[in-house]
Amino acid sequence: MKVLVTGAAGSIGTVVCTGLSDRSYDVVGLDRTPPPHGFEGGWFTGDCADPDAVRTAFSDHPGLDAVVHLAGYPGETSLPEEIESHVYTTAALLDTMQEHGVGRIVYASSNHAVGRTPREDSIGADALPRPDTYYGVAKVAAEALLRLFVDRHGIDAIALRIGSFQAQPESVRQLSTWLSHDDAVRLVDASLTAPDPGYAVVYGISNNTRAWWDRAPGRAIGYDPQDDAESFADSVPASDDDEIENAFVGGPFVTERFYRPAR
Numbered sequence: 001m002k003v004l005v006t007g008a009a010g011s012i013g014t015v016v017c018t019g020l021s022d023r024s025y026d027v028v029g030l031d032r033t034p035p036p037h038g039f040e041g042g043w044f045t046g047d048c049a050d051p052d053a054v055r056t057a058f059s060d061h062p063g064l065d066a067v068v069h070l071a072g073y074p075g076e077t078s079l080p081e082e083i084e085s086h087v088y089t090t091a092a093l094l095d096t097m098q099e100h101g102v103g104r105i106v107y108a109s110s111n112h113a114v115g116r117t118p119r120e121d122s123i124g125a126d127a128l129p130r131p132d133t134y135y136g137v138a139k140v141a142a143e144a145l146l147r148l149f150v151d152r153h154g155i156d157a158i159a160l161r162i163g164s165f166q167a168q169p170e171s172v173r174q175l176s177t178w179l180s181h182d183d184a185v186r187l188v189d190a191s192l193t194a195p196d197p198g199y200a201v202v203y204g205i206s207n208n209t210r211a212w213w214d215r216a217p218g219r220a221i222g223y224d225p226q227d228d229a230e231s232f233a234d235s236v237p238a239s240d241d242d243e244i245e246n247a248f249v250g251g252p253f254v255t256e257r258f259y260r261p262a263r
């Protein structure tokens with residue numbers, strides 16, 4: 001399967017590209033920077049917020065079967081920048097997928113799309129949009145755009161509400177929200193190969209003992225996480241921020257530190 005991976009030089013992108021290549025995918029990376037040293041596969045240097053750049057990437061690398069859209073600023077900035085980074089990029093990719101008959105997109109959404117949800121035992125994929133930041137607002141909008149294209153054009157789109165992608169968990173909250181490197185690859189692989197998923201929302205976490213997101217939607221697409229943050233529990237220090245970080249899905253993103261004017 002030939003797959004375009006955006007954000008291929010980023011922290012998740014480098015891990016996912018290597019993992020997919022190891023699993024015999026034909027990977028084409030796209031990023032604003034040249035390929036990382038040792039990158040195996042095709043490459044396109046450009047900004048996926050620019051529709052012309054995206055069109056050129058697809059023309060230069062014909063025969064794509066799917067897009068894995070990981071590009072985007074991974075934190076809080078101004079609302080216009082968030083919209084460009086997450087919504088305009090997704091729009092340019094979806095339009096170009098239509099033009100080239102590419103039928104599947106796997107999207108790195110985020111838990112911050114529902115970050116203002118008070119923490120409960122099990123938060124489902126049907127949780128209403130409840131962003132904690134403009135970053136979360138943009139992720140909600142990008143998810144809505146995916147849904148629109150699934151309904152209009154019958155493509156497959158899987159929104160991965162990623163928790164905390166880290167080499168290992170670094171806070172008490174992350175003992176619940178951790179997504180290991182190997183499980184991230186398993187998650188993207190399952191998302192690319194699940195038969196007829198239509199539109200699906202899946203929480204991107206490992207097999208964490210302390211998980212408080214519903215893992216059934218992941219199981220439904222064949223995602224079988226193997227790692228558990230609990231094995232690091234003894235090395236994670238307690239912090240004064242643990243109480244607020246554990247009160248809402250989005251952890252630190254709900255705090256006043258992240259408040260700013262919308263315009």
Ligand code: 15L
Pocket residue numbers: 073074075109110111112162163164165177250251
């Ligand atoms: C995310 O979506 C962010 O990109 C990352 O910076 C972390 O905040 C992560 O979620 C998390 O919730 O731990």
